[in-house]
Amino acid sequence: MQQTPDFFQQVHTLVSCIPPGKVSTYGIIAEKLSIRGAARMVGWALSAADLEHVPAHRVVNRYGALTGKMHFLTPETMRDMLEAEGVTFLDDGTVDLERHLFGFEG
DNA sequence: GCTTTGACCTTTA
């Protein structure tokens, strides 16, 4: 746990704390950063972050939809990444938050 | 130094 004053590093750290096969939401991450309604900056931080240094593919929106899939190499990269991790998807193309929703409990 | 945009969420009408 590093207390980096940089907003990026904070988001990167939390996202990096997400175990494989699990997914988190922007709201939870934002709430963890003491900024409940500022979930936008979380996604913005990930966009500015390097996908190779931060597992941004494990971060989804409140509905489990892959909102940032277009920021990856290809729109299907994010889906492929999560599937490779063992994450299951619903018929709507959203992640099964009921099974893989991670609330940073550990 | 001000304006616009951003991988969203919450609340009010």
Added chain:
DNA sequence: CTAAAGGCCAAAG
């Protein structure tokens, strides 16, 4: 109940 607008904070132009 559904729909719409506001808000959050920061970075780039």
